Amino acid sequence: MKGITHSKAPYFFIAPTLILLTVFSLLPILVALIISFTDMDLAGLADWSTISFVGLKNYADVITDPIFIKAILNTLFYVVFGVPFVILCSLAIAIMINYGANRIFKVFRVIFYMPSVTNVVAVAVVWGFLYNPIFGLFNYLLEWVQLPAVPWLQDPIMAKISLILMALWRGIGLNMIIFIAALQGIPKTYYEAAQLDGASTWKQLTNITIPMLRFAIFFVSITTMIGWLQFFEEPFIMTNGGPLDSTTSVALFIYRNGFQLSDFGYAAAGSFVLFIAIIVITLVQFRFQSKETDL
Template sequence: MSSRSNWKQNVIGWVFAAPWTLIFLLFLLGPIVASLILSFTDFGLVNLANPFKLHFIGIQNYLRLFRDPLFLTAAFNTLYFVVVGVPLNVVLSLLLALGVNQGVSYLKSLFRVGYYLPVVTSIVALAVIWRYIYNPDVGLLNSFLHLFGLPGADWLGNPNLAMPAIIIMSVWHNMGSAMIIFLAGLQGIDKSLYEAANIDGAGIWGQFRSITLPLLRPVLLFVTVVTSIGFLQVFAEPFVMTNGGPLNRTLTVSIYLYQQGFSFFHQGYASAMAYVMFIAIVLFALVQFRLLRPQT
């Protein structure tokens, strides 16, 4: 009787899980498998009318990637964006969290909402606003510099300034979510540890180095990995603000993938690019786990 009851419970459980399982297989697992197959084919614009006329070409798409100068440029730009943007985002987020955590109690909620607001705002809308802020003629940034007699710049038109300008905008947009996570970690640290450190004569820096940072390492690992994954997939900011220019200085892998897949309809090549990007993200995350996890 008991086994029959368990069997009924299992069947009922699968019945309730079936809709989600079907949706997962159809809309998530299905496209993943399809794109993997496409990455080994020459699927392109011609095949949209007759998808069964595609040809399997093995790993030619993957080999082509590393001979494509535009892909190598996009990969370098993406790496530059991550190497500069992620540490900047993590450090500023941690400093903001420390400031909010030590601030006046009744203002904490106000600052939390204020810093988090850009995160929940449409990234496309924010990118358009920042494009006007960086406008060389009527932009807010140049107007502010002119007040102090400083020369303005063509922030998005200068090949040397375009990527740093986008990094600043992206860090501003993303640091609110990291700050909230750091703040939660800070509030979970036992206050008696700081009181004991004060009695022992430890200063602010000593308390941060000996108490705050070691206890925040799991949070730091999580924030760094999640931020890195997001920055490796950067698309909206450079796409809206510069469309990969000037001189391909802000062309990222995601933008180049989009161009190949949806502008030139090289779907097979774009699929291979997506899987190389996926492998890069996994390797990047594993390296960060290796560097930060031993001391957690």
């Protein structure tokens, strides 16, 4: 009897987590999957009899929707340019702070981390004023050095770049902390041995630091890419997807159709397209990481 009791003990410890995961994650995903095969709208919430099963029609419509296709291209633009910049800048700042001899570098750790814990709505509003074409600070500085004003949020291409710059500024802090923790876990004996062999700082960086950070880089790459695939708050607050849907992300497209147009079935189909894309990209990254580990 005592052995049976002990064998059941682990299940009692993990039961709360499994229950929360089922109720708040797995069950909503299953409900959203069912909704994606229907024409559910706002009226369907009050009267379920008005909901009809439409099969794969929502998926066929969403993957041929020109706005959704444009949202996919915009999201890819964010990922291709935003993710590498965030990782490189976070790693560079982490290395400078970790190996900086001056105490001022410790203060920079707090300065760079503060944007990550600041409310994204407040940040987006402030940056919206900075990007203002008439009285914004950035154009004022450009005018001060006799350079032409830049249409930060008015030009389709420049608007995407502007959002990436703001998200880059906000996203560096958390990744920087992860990299600093990983850097502090590298044994100093490696660097001492390399210095005795006459290795330069660059050689130490490329042959010791970067290889020892491969798991931290992999983790940051996964989480950063997933975050950029779900890019929503910045375009929603600052541009509302404009101009000409040039900053509309897939997440913003889903929000519009689900919460503004009340086309829940259509929005659910779009969300599962994004869900599948995130899973596929994550699995591909895991595959590449496993190959590098085997080597």
